[in-house]
Amino acid sequence: MVSTDSQKKVAIITGAAQGIGRAIALRLAQDGFDICIADLPSSQALLDKVAGEIKDIGVRALAVHVDVSAEKDVYGMVDKTVEILGRVDVMVANAGIAPVVPFLELKVETLDKVYAVNVRGVLLCYQAAAKQMIKQGEGGRLVGACSMSGLRTGPNMSAYCASKFAVRAINQGAALEFGKYNITANVYCPTVVETEMWEKIDSQMADMKGMVKGEYTEKRASLNPLGRNAKPEDIASMVSFLAGKDSSFVTGQAMQVTGGDWLS
Helix, strand or coil, X not given: CCCCCCCCCEEEEECCCCHHHXXXXXXXXXXXXXXXXXXXXXXXXXXXXXXXXXXXHCCCEEEEECCXXXXXXXXXXXXXXXXXXXXXXXXXXXXXXXXXXXXXXXXXHHHHHHHHHHHHHHHHHHHHHXXXXXXXXXXXXXXXXXXXXXXXXXXXXXXXXXXXXXXXXXXXXXXXXXXXXXXXXXXEEECCECCHHHHHHHHHHHHHHCCCCCHHHHHHHHXXXXXXXXXXXXHHHHHXXXXXXXXXXXXXXXXXXXXXXXCC
């Protein structure tokens, strides 16, 4: 997707202050995109650090605050990106939450919160970005965060898994409707990715299973055919492909990055 002319391509990444989002932002910066990184106001210090890393690569960086469940915030993020960086060519709807809750203890309020961030957030990011891409008339890439949990449901993660199944449906709808504008839509489906979010999941799972901290993570790695869990950079490599010119005929897909944890 990176242009050879004077108009640089621009990518937005939500949930970009750390973990997978940070890795994606840095990888797309290395690919030559100018980058808008977005996260909650509480992540300001981390956002500033990532923005500095992006600038060190040699491209422009814009850091904005966004609550992806808030329509006003999401459209404001896109508007600010266009105002400062000039356009939007790639939207990576990466922000998400993953509570660990046994089925019988899952509260409606928790389910609603998970859907607000993981599902509504992707929908709003796709809508806002697609409207700008259509206005530009040059196509674009929509990329969403799914999960291996969006392909099969695991215990104690029903709300999260259900939200990721919904993300796949939203992505397929976007792919079908936006193809005529040369806009593709795909989601990435990782296995365990060793990030700050996963550390919280590991801690909660360890408490529930009577394990010590880190033991659940090690067990998951031992069960993977490649003998390890994913790193954020593994996911960023997939997003680099989905954001680039070589994926121009790939749309509506759930791209697994699982090391063989799930086979299809």
